[in-house]
Amino acid sequence: MLVKAYNCGTLSGTYAKDAAALANAVKASGADVVLLPGTSAVRRSAAGAAMRAGAEIDTNIVDASLEGDAVTVQKWAYRQRILTSFTRAAKPWVIVTDPSLFGEICAKLGASAEAVPPCGDVETRTVQNGLEAASGGGESTIKPDAELLFVAGAGWTKKQADGAVHLDEAAAAITGFISKSGASLGSSKSLVDMPEAAEKFTFMSHMNQVGQTGATPRHKKGLSTCCHGEEPHVVGWRFISERRAVNLDANCGWAQGKADVLYVGDAFEVMKKVNALLGA
Numbered sequence: 001m002l003v004k005a006y007n008c009g010t011l012s013g014t015y016a017k018d019a020a021a022l023a024n025a026v027k028a029s030g031a032d033v034v035l036l037p038g039t040s041a042v043r044r045s046a047a048g049a050a051m052r053a054g055a056e057i058d059t060n061i062v063d064a065s066l067e068g069d070a071v072t073v074q075k076w077a078y079r080q081r082i083l084t085s086f087t088r089a090a091k092p093w094v095i096v097t098d099p100s101l102f103g104e105i106c107a108k109l110g111a112s113a114e115a116v117p118p119c120g121d122v123e124t125r126t127v128q129n130g131l132e133a134a135s136g137g138g139e140s141t142i143k144p145d146a147e148l149l150f151v152a153g154a155g156w157t158k159k160q161a162d163g164a165v166h167l168d169e170a171a172a173a174i175t176g177f178i179s180k181s182g183a184s185l186g187s188s189k190s191l192v193d194m195p196e197a198a199e200k201f202t203f204m205s206h207m208n209q210v211g212q213t214g215a216t217p218r219h220k221k222g223l224s225t226c227c228h229g230e231e232p233h234v235v236g237w238r239f240i241s242e243r244r245a246v247n248l249d250a251n252c253g254w255a256q257g258k259a260d261v262l263y264v265g266d267a268f269e270v271m272k273k274v275n276a277l278l279g280a
């Protein structure tokens with residue numbers, strides 16, 4: 001296991017130069033693991049450099065250990081509530097540490113920090129190669145100016161009364177409503193974390209997550225569907241004054257004073273009807 005460390009004191013702070021220099025350093029090092037201190041110049045350019053060098057990268061690493069031929073690192077998640085330990089099979093693996101812990105982590109992995117090697121002249125002026133239609137990346141479902149926030153929860157991916165999951169029907173109900181109503185799409189964390197959702201619900205991502213570890217949107221009204229309404233989700237609704245929810249469970253979180261109106265019913269049926277009324 002070859003571990004290299006670069007102290008990065010010579011970086012310029014210009015993205016184009018630093019990304020090229022770091023990519024060059026990662027490639028030229030031939031190392032399995034490359035350690036960098038998370039200074040502002042490194043944090044700006046390391047991800048781009050790792051991509052150019054075909055490496056994987058983890059930032060905000062607070063500890064590391066070497067056991068046999070495997071490096072294990074530690075990083076806080078959930079806003080410093082859970083300390084995670086993990087390793088990666090990918091090589092090269094770029095590890096960006098907190099700057100104050102860099103020396104200690106280098107010592108633990110037996111690496112002594114060197115300067116980033118110079119990499120020659122780099123083109124720093126942006127060259128425009130052409131224009132791509134904005135719609136090329138698909139329509140955005142996050143619309144801060146919309147009057148309504150429509151939240152989809154993990155219930156859309158759960159087995160329904162017939163014992164089966166209905167992901168295509170769920171996707172059609174959600175996108176049908178979003179496109180007809182002009183609402184912004186929010187999600188619970190459970191839904192955006194699900195691999196099934198990543199595959200089938202391509203119209204949403206972690207950017208849509210509302211809640212304690214997600215966004216706090218400011219729409220006037222909110223309609224939640226198939227979402228339980230647990231506190232870590234509902235704190236993201238703190239600026240939404242008119243709240244309604246559709247849930248099969250009459251005792252869900254929304255019923256505990258978190259929504260003005262709770263419709264106890266099947267969101268598949270409700271949204272099918274609503275979409276039909278909207279002409280979707």
Ligand SMILES: Cc1cc2nc3c(=O)[nH]c(=O)nc-3n(C[C@H](O)[C@H](O)[C@H](O)COP(=O)(O)OP(=O)(O)OC[C@H]3O[C@@H](n4cnc5c(N)ncnc54)[C@H](O)[C@@H]3O)c2cc1C
Nearest residue numbers: 153154155188189190211212213214226228232233248267
């Ligand atoms: C530190 C921390 C931070 C967190 N941060 C967030 C955050 O930022 N955002 C967030 O969302 N969560 C967050 N969570 C997770 C949160 O606690 C819940 O686990 C999550 O919100 C649950 O998502 P859900 O309601 O979509 O899924 P579930 O809890 O699985 O609920 C699914 C709901 O769908 C309903 N349902 C199923 N089928 C139907 C149907 N046909 N019609 C109507 N209803 C149906 C069920 O009755 C159920 O209530 C956090 C948790 C922790 C510990």
